[in-house]
Amino acid sequence: MGSEGRGGSQYSRGNDRAYTSGLDGLCAHRARRARDIGPGRAVPIRVMNEDFTLYRGESGAPKVLAFRCAHRGTQLSTGWVEGEDLRCFYHGWKYDASGQCIEQPAEPEPFCQKIRIRSYPTEEYLGLIFAYFGEGDPPPMVSFHHATT
Numbered sequence: 001m002g003s004e005g006r007g008g009s010q011y012s013r014g015n016d017r018a019y020t021s022g023l024d025g026l027c028a029h030r031a032r033r034a035r036d037i038g039p040g041r042a043v044p045i046r047v048m049n050e051d052f053t054l055y056r057g058e059s060g061a062p063k064v065l066a067f068r069c070a071h072r073g074t075q076l077s078t079g080w081v082e083g084e085d086l087r088c089f090y091h092g093w094k095y096d097a098s099g100q101c102i103e104q105p106a107e108p109e110p111f112c113q114k115i116r117i118r119s120y121p122t123e124e125y126l127g128l129i130f131a132y133f134g135e136g137d138p139p140p141m142v143s144f145h146h147a148t149t
């Protein structure tokens with residue numbers, strides 16, 4: 001594992017490992033190797049025994065949302081990436097990167113503005129994707145100036 005986990009707690013499950021950076025508090029976790037997910041893809045991830053949805057918008061920017069759709073609880077990683085948003089596989093509710101529902105195509109009277117799922121600040125750095133699961137704004141990522149991205 002090298003020195004990445006030094007000073008932080010470590011958790012592992014199968015091939016996914018998540019651990020605190022040890023540098024910026026208790027809640028920034030490595031969520032995935034960046035090369036494991038390409039633009040326009042969504043995957044389920046598990047961090048500290050909790051499930052989430054990691055996806056890359058078509059721009060390539062990684063984002064982390066709640067694991068399930070607010071409608072009927074479908075696993076969101078089975079849906080489709082559309083631009084920078086994620087559409088649920090089941091009835092097509094669409095969420096933006098903030099977790100705000102922005103489309104409900106089958107609802108006769110859409111109420112998107114009332115629906116929002118959790119979203120988590122996400123950043124890619126040095127070939128890893130980090131997400132912040134704490135409250136409030138995330139602390140700035142520590143930059144290793146000698147490292148290349």
Ligand code: FES
Nearest residue numbers: 069071072088091
């Ligand atoms: S379960 Fe997601 S839109 Fe219905």
